[in-house]
Amino acid sequence: MAVSTAAFNEGRVPQRGRPRDASRDDALRQAALEVMAEVGYRALTMDAVAARARAGKATIYRRWESKLDLVIDTCTQLATQNLAAPDTGSLAGDLREFLSSFAAFLSGPIGKAAQALVGELPHEPELAAAFRETFLISQRDVLRGILDRAAERGELRADAPRGMAVEIAGAALIYRLMLTGDPLDEPFVEKVVEQVLLPLVRVS
Amino acid sequence: MAVSTAAFNEGRVPQRGRPRDASRDDALRQAALEVMAEVGYRALTMDAVAARARAGKATIYRRWESKLDLVIDTCTQLATQNLAAPDTGSLAGDLREFLSSFAAFLSGPIGKAAQALVGELPHEPELAAAFRETFLISQRDVLRGILDRAAERGELRADAPRGMAVEIAGAALIYRLMLTGDPLDEPFVEKVVEQVLLPLVRVS
Amino acid sequence: MAVSTAAFNEGRVPQRGRPRDASRDDALRQAALEVMAEVGYRALTMDAVAARARAGKATIYRRWESKLDLVIDTCTQLATQNLAAPDTGSLAGDLREFLSSFAAFLSGPIGKAAQALVGELPHEPELAAAFRETFLISQRDVLRGILDRAAERGELRADAPRGMAVEIAGAALIYRLMLTGDPLDEPFVEKVVEQVLLPLVRVS
Amino acid sequence: MAVSTAAFNEGRVPQRGRPRDASRDDALRQAALEVMAEVGYRALTMDAVAARARAGKATIYRRWESKLDLVIDTCTQLATQNLAAPDTGSLAGDLREFLSSFAAFLSGPIGKAAQALVGELPHEPELAAAFRETFLISQRDVLRGILDRAAERGELRADAPRGMAVEIAGAALIYRLMLTGDPLDEPFVEKVVEQVLLPLVRVS
DNA sequence: CGTTAAACGAGACGGTACGTCGAGTCTTTCG
């Protein structure tokens, strides 16, 4: 399986020949992201990505196995840098801060790219796994942590359906992003937190 | 713009020449649905659809402008027959019944097809409009009706966020279907109704 | 086998329903000839012929089996009216007159049409037979008659190779028409008669 | 304009990218010749040629602009290797030898291919030029050379119509080949030489 | 510091599907 340069170089101490140019990875990912943002996943062609990065197609295929692989990696790369766990000291504050930053993140090109991938999930198990790991699990874990810390502080009811709350939080954002197309703005996040999430789990 | 036979014939009173064979529409839609269920949207080819329906490709392109157009119409055709408004006499009953049938509907081939289309929405405004009309608005209206009737019966709090409840109901199902891949089964529907929707809007 | 109207009506005494409109034959042949002269045989389409004659394609196929059949018939129709045997009283005069009129005939649209058909002869036995009957045999017979009458008048050598003379006469014209593209004008005909044909067969 | 590899590579000293595989030219020409011999020009499809040569269609279109272009080039390639000027020391011998070998050449697949092209000449000036250069001029020049050498040896009459003799020689063969379909055998060549060409130009 | 081997840009390669068009057939309405 092809892998991008960072993983490729790992543990390859005595390399002979010209080493891979790590800067091509970024150029290609950048090109892929731009093309995807412009024309979508389906209309993205490897030739277009190669041309935009002034690279040969072989240079792409040396690093990624397929269009899908390239796109996944491109998104993942960006996604994993954007999910910091907030700590404002209160459940409401943590939720607002995290969902706001997640909403902003999804509203950018990554969100569009993610949407473009959704249609491929049922027929691409590897993609599905990577996608869920990147876009779902990590976000879910942060939310779960927020709730757990709130529970320690005594902010949650004993029988609060934490799993459901996490799922609903993600669903609300994704649904807007991908299905209705309505904006993921501050008022919406506020309403989700106030009207749905807090009543769902909070004491009294 | 190409249109399928029903719309094409409308208002064409004294048609000259051989009329379009309306039965070809169904055969082609059926073939498209089968192929899509087997190989997914991306791998669906017009040649495959034509061959399965024993039709010429021109016959397809006479009715639909593109693969996307064909798939949209195929899904819409089936979708619009499946969203009956229940009336059990209670909010909980209505929600359970409707969400159960909607979940069953989405778990079939239509759900897969719908998912395949999501990735195309941002770059296909016409598709987006048709998709939302078919999959979102009609479902939203039924849910809205359920809540309104519950309100008349006095089952809802005065300040119940009905719009948000409707959105969350749809989001919960779609999120599972398309993103997490978890099953849309009865227990899940039950939990959504009991833990999320009813607390959100019901009195006391 | 489809046949054009004249042959079709023959022996159809008590015909039922609307009789075939014989004028459509001519209109279609005329259209075919025009289209062929404009774009050649290969680029001639049945739709174009039908459109030019303001006829339906079925009307064509009711009379001719195929594009080839239509074109053959069109040419034959015109060809059979143009090969009158001359009688000037002398071999030289007869040859000049006949070859001149044949050259003029070939220089018109029929010549172009005939050329268009040549490429089809090896793979279309029926066409080949019809073509030879129309364009070769009838012309050959007239030439043969001219030589025979000259022989009766004592203008030919006893051992004159009449068959070869006939073949050379046709070949000379056809070769120019179809291969070299040089003009089939009076000086050329004159040279063929004076320099080739007369020396070949004439006494002294 | 697309051109086959030899012409393409000429003057492309510092070629970028993978060079064209010249052996594909031959494979494709061979395939084209075979298909043409089997089914004729009209029924020859690019798909069939590509399949037989195990090539992609793009590989064909990269080298030749069209079916016609491919066929012309295929024939030209073969034609230019087959017209050696004989030198038996006598006019009769030279004529017999050359016309025999030319007749044999035309009786093979090239003759069929040439015939297939004749119908296209009026509407394809480039083809016409190439065709005449290959099939007419070169053959005409050889014949002209034979006559000129015979003249130097004093075998020709002073006023012998050499141009006409050359034309008649070509016409006699082509006419049989393409129009009458009669065989181009030795007896025929012999008769053309003895009965027509020699009397036309030889002394006494 | 020259050799060497892999990475690089470029683009040809065998394939597959595209959307269009023409051939010949079939099915309507109208006369």
Added chain:
DNA sequence: CGAAAGACTCGACGTACCGTCTCGTTTAACG
């Protein structure tokens, strides 16, 4: 029933993109 209209199946067209391959060139690490 004939004729015009045009939808039908079938199959070839020429193009575009896929993922692979071969070129000539570049670039480090090795010797």
